[in-house]
Amino acid sequence: MNVSVWVDGALVDADTPAISPLDHGVTVGDGVFETLEARDGVPFALERHLRRLEYSADRMGLAPVDLSAVRAGVDAVRGVVGDGITRVRITVTSGGGPLSSVRGPGPQTVVVVGSDGPAPERCRAVRSPWRRNERSAIAGVKSTSYAENAVMAAYAAQRGADEAIMANTLGHLCEGTGTNVFVERQGEIVTPPLASGCLAGITRGLALEWGAGAGMPVRVAAPGELDMSVLDEAIAGDAHLAVTSSTRGVQHIERIDGTDLAPGPLLTRLAALYERRADADHDPVPPRSR
Incomplete structure (x- = not known):
């Protein structure tokens, strides 16, 4: 499976550590995400997914999501995987924080992953x-x-x-x-x-x-x-x-x-x-x- 990963503005190797172990998304699951199908190399219903991402972040009390950064990440992983891309995963966490439920000051962590993995057949x-x-x-x-x-x-x-x-x-x-x-x-x-x-x-x-x-x-x-x-x-x-x-x-x-x-x-x-x-x-x- 071909996988491309973009983290906070840069493409990184899928096997390279790129997120802090103190990220609140890692320690307490403090984040939101979207998974999109891609059709003919195009992420399907991207705008609807981004609106739900904003809604989820608001419900979680997170800071507004930088949608321009998310779109840049989507374009970046598409450029690597190419027209064979079938799935895009967008994840936004509250960023670094203490080892407790209390959030830190941020900034948020934004991760976009693209792959050409198959969809569930049944x-x-x-x-x-x-x-x-x-x-x-x-x-x-x-x-x-x-x-x-x-x-x-x-x-x-x-x-x-x-x-x-x-x-x-x-x-x-x-x-x-x-x-x-x-x-x-x-x-x-x-x-x-x-x-x-x-x-x-x-x-x-x-x-x-x-x-x-x-x-x-x-x-x-x-x-x-x-x-x-x-x-x-x-x-x-x-x-x-x-x-x-x-x-x-x-x-x-x-x-x-x-x-x-x-x-x-x-x-x-x-x-x-x-x-x-x-x-x-x-x-x-x-x-x-x-």
């Missing part, structure tokens, strides 16, 4: 035994404090899966460790609301926007409308499931808890629509800029 999922806290201080934030997701992903891997689907503390369907979840049942497609504690996924938002624009029956569920029993409906054949993420697009969940699932016709249409629209416009303008 999704096989299990139910997570742990729940997302929808009342957490960082609920809905793309934070580098990702340890609980790593634990759940490891749990899934131990069971032959690559994703874990979790409820929130109320028992309502929430999200996967790195994905949003869409459910097809009763002739429509629904996805958990942000009030469930799920991330406002870029792909989730585009799937909703583009699907509704094409006249498809796709919407955000009402709070509490979807609980984890919908996974049992899928196992029984009464519902269908898909996940969305920047690297997966709209992807059918082909197995849940060891049971194979048939793809839903509406979700299959939505996946195809998403691919067509994404291929046609690599940087769809965020709604508030129109």
Whole structure:
């Protein structure tokens, strides 16, 4: 795999230490990040990702992110990996700090990584035994404090899966460790609301926007409308499931808890629509800029 790394204004070798061991992103996970798919060598939906990066930093109480520096980093790693680039990861931390939860004075650390690694080809999922806290201080934030997701992903891997689907503390369907979840049942497609504690996924938002624009029956569920029993409906054949993420697009969940699932016709249409629209416009303008 070809990897390019840019740290605080300079390209560095991927195997060369480039971040202080006292960086608060290292010691306590005090930072935010974005992962982008690249299509035809172009980072997809970059402006939407940068806006979410700003939102996450604001929610975390971090200083405003220098977006010009981030864009420079993205251009730099693209220049090294070339048109074969498939993924870009942007990470911003609060910078150096003490060995405690208290932040230091900064400056922030900005890291951009580009690679040509393959995207996940399939999704096989299990139910997570742990729940997302929808009342957490960082609920809905793309934070580098990702340890609980790593634990759940490891749990899934131990069971032959690559994703874990979790409820929130109320028992309502929430999200996967790195994905949003869409459910097809009763002739429509629904996805958990942000009030469930799920991330406002870029792909989730585009799937909703583009699907509704094409006249498809796709919407955000009402709070509490979807609980984890919908996974049992899928196992029984009464519902269908898909996940969305920047690297997966709209992807059918082909197995849940060891049971194979048939793809839903509406979700299959939505996946195809998403691919067509994404291929046609690599940087769809965020709604508030129109």
